[in-house]
Amino acid sequence: MIQFHNLSFKYHSHQRWVIRQANFAIPSGSFCLICGSSGSGKSTLLRLMNGLVPHFSGGILEGEIEVEGLNPVQAGPGKMSQKVGFVFQDPETQFLLDCVEDEIAFNLENAAMPAAQIAQRITDTLQALGIAHLRRRKLESLSGGEKQKVAIATVLSLAPTILILDEPTSQLDGQSAEEVLSLIQNLARQRRLTIVMAEHRLDRLLHFTDWLVYLPGHGEPLLAGEPRRILNQMDTVPPMVQLGKWLGYQPLPLSVSEGRQMLCNLGLDKVYNNNRSAQSPLVNADVPMPVLSLENVSVRFGNTQAVSQVNLQLYASQIACLMGVNGAGKTSLLRAILGLVALSEGCIRLLSEDLRGVPTWKRSRLIGYLPQDPNALLYSETVLEELLLTLRNHGYPEDIDKALGLLERLGVSAHAERYPRDLSVGERQRVALGAILITQPLVLLLDEPTRGLDEKAKTNLAQLLRSFAKQGMSILVVTHDVEFMLTLADRLLIMEKGRIIQDGSPLAALRQSNLPPAQLLQLFPDQEFRTLDEVWQTMGEALSRMPDRSDRPASLACHSDGNRLLLQE
Template sequence: MIIFDRVSVTYHEATEAVVRDVSLTIDEGELCLVTGATGAGKSTLLRAVNGLVPHFTGGTLAGRVVVDGRDTRDFPPRELADVVGMVVQDPLHGFVTDTVEEELAYGMEQLGVPASTMRKRVEETLDLLGIAELRNRPLRTLSGGQQQRVAIGAVLTAHPRVIVLDEPTSALDPTAAEDVLAAVTRLVHDLGITVLISEHRLERVVQYADRMLYLPGDGTVVDGPPAAVLATTAIAPPIVELGRLAGWDPLPLSVRDARRRASSLRERLAGGNPPARSPSDGEPRLTARGVVVRYGDLVAVNRIDLDLRAGEVVALMGRNGSGKSSLLWAVQGAGARQRGTVDVDGADPARLAPAQARRRVGLVPQTPADLLYLDTVAAECTAADRESGSDAGVCRALLDRLVPGIADDRHPRDLSEGQRLALVLAVQLTAAPSVVLLDEPTRGLDYPTKRRFADIVRDLAARGAAVVVATHDVELVAALADRVVVMAQGEVVADGPTAEVVVASPTFAPQTAKILHPLPWLTVTDVASALA
């Protein structure tokens, strides 16, 4: 179905190829997982499948990519649209209509699908992805996760023979991610559709993959069965890290298989307890009372009270559309707030000038690229140092700590999604505000980069900041948060220490907790320390 024949891709003015001399064949009906470090070339590899590389991105493609008999050198993306459907990392940038139903139908209209067939496919897709209630909603009013499901649906309605998904679950809550992956797997098994998925949250998808393509970052591609490839990679989900630690061979890829192997490990850990983490008793940094946010008739935040203390890392969780982002924008001061009060170090951020508000409350939004406006990485870092009153080089040092090696002269729009996020994190954290709000801050970040990100967040908390991380990444929450706040339908439904909240819900429990249940272990790091 897909043939890469000695493929190399080199972008304009780059000194080395992003992917180099890649030869492989992906058969019909395979689910192929593409993974690797942030910026290793995963998106380049995927975009070569539908001709975006090089027809849209520019650069030089050596070798051949053939999809269903069509050479992408001779067939631009528009002439492959009936064969290849693609969902990009930021779905909002790919939308071309105004409402959900219109977006689901648009691709079929361009392909000349009969109206009666279009209606049937739209209904099937709405039900398949659980978004029927969003049918008439404007796309820009949806949460990030809802937008991602609509983008996937817009591809599915066209019934392509190949589907390419670039970080398809990055903005989805755990339940929605399982639903989407189950739908994709059903397409592979029942209809023989070939699927390529690029994903950093391997714990969500690796058990479904037939094979894995791992990009170590030197331009090469390691190709093989997932368990065999993950045995030696620098990037691995918690279940694989736990399997390595316990010496399991072959490595399990699902929680069910790991639990069957874990009885001896549970015996070794019995009687021990991981290091305790609890909500901070530091001084209040932010106090919110009775916060209400409405969008027309929709109540996104309903009379929420929230206290954030110095030295505390709080995880804000909840299904897509539960009101997490609306709450963050409301307390930051730039977003809508119809009722309620917010106090940050004696002032309401909404009543301060933007520069003063940023020094009290920093916010990294779900679409971080919106905050980048200069031509080079160096210019963004210099502006961040100047505007925050920091010493020269502070922002650049933060960026290098997150993702080393990004050239000063790179344009921010040319970075990978993960690199761009790292740049925005560095820019926002340079000001070192007393309250830091991070909305899905690990989208597009690999496991090592997430660990470096967690170190930076802990440093901020140690210096007295209060940090809120709104996320669906349960593994990050288990490793980082002192306290978890869970929202549903605009209200807080749970608030307490991390171990108590995440273990109480199978939805939010990390892989290690599921494997070692009923023991109280949340992370592989804690298990390794106990065994040592």
């Protein structure tokens, strides 16, 4: 049992309370999901449960917290580690040794467990997590998802009663994140373990969540309780829940099957999408010449063919998304375009100019590239300085007005004088985007830009990219996020084993691939809804065409403001 009694906390460097008057309890053996936007205090709340806050960070604390009968503030993280296992965001920085077995054994050796017992504990833990095959692997040879699973195994080997996970998928690519989330689902089902997890991907976790804690941020008091009750009070929720809220349906659907049941009950399971042909053209008729052209591009690393004979034309104002499983060659293709890896064959043209022999730093004037981790781009003292540094590097004059204008457009002008690494994940990403867009490139390449972003930040990013595309920029986005792709892309490319195997409109290409479908596509399998707005528009039309409202299976009434529907009991 974890109990918060009127607990408030703030860091010494902050004026505002990060956690304010938290008063709730998480029952033993339950799965508790903690959500909220970046910087809302999720990590602080988790660290309060094992004493890392305030022992490690300092700060002012009021009220009380009790975890398994102990007060973490008095006991300290050392003692709490016997009861509470903590898994961090970044799997790279959690290990001390070089081999999986040794890493897990290290914890147990330090707990002075006899060798035979250690061997048994390692076997049991690895088997329970389904990663027994990784036992003798070197940590450096593991994928991000595998590393995070090993981090969980390391913590679970000490048999804690509470497992805390702080956004364990935020540093992982989409596929690895899926693997880790599946593992956590299995853990929650199979073990009588209290799991407390901070995570943005609510749609994957809500249906087995027992307890939901929502941190609105900005010092507002948190909300905690049964998931449906809290979801009703939240602004940003997964599409399925949003649809339920719009329809005024109770209980809110938390899974696809519950969503289908809801539509069936409301007689809306047969709505037909009339706007399905409204797709952006693959070729821009106004500008016949492609901005970026790849001709038979191949990349080879030793004996591995990373990219093989890729032909691709990208046009002005076009947003193309590139998807595929890990190791398909997506990142290698982006890096080849920028000249970060050498081509073994083929050529790349920007407008009509062959880029062979043009070094990366020169290409970067006209081809912007945002790598997976935006932190790598940020090292100046202020946000504004980041943009000016790029201008200086390219030999352009330091145009402060231009830089401030771009920051305004990116929505981070208020932070112009702040240290970039102190910002939230979404804000840092926008600053990094500003640092590469200040030279006004013709082409923008983004590698997994939604990694670690909450729903609101994702929506903002999509809007921003669309506004850049409207001004003529060609955008190529590598992503695993199907929902994000559907809201953004004019065109979908799917890579497999270094080749582009699908190239077409997003829905058509997605249907012909093995990629996991989005929640909306699962809910309306025969329709071509890309966004919730499309669904809502179609439903509004369907409802307005219904002649007699009293004939509907569930009594629905159109609400005058914003097509909102209310279920009348």
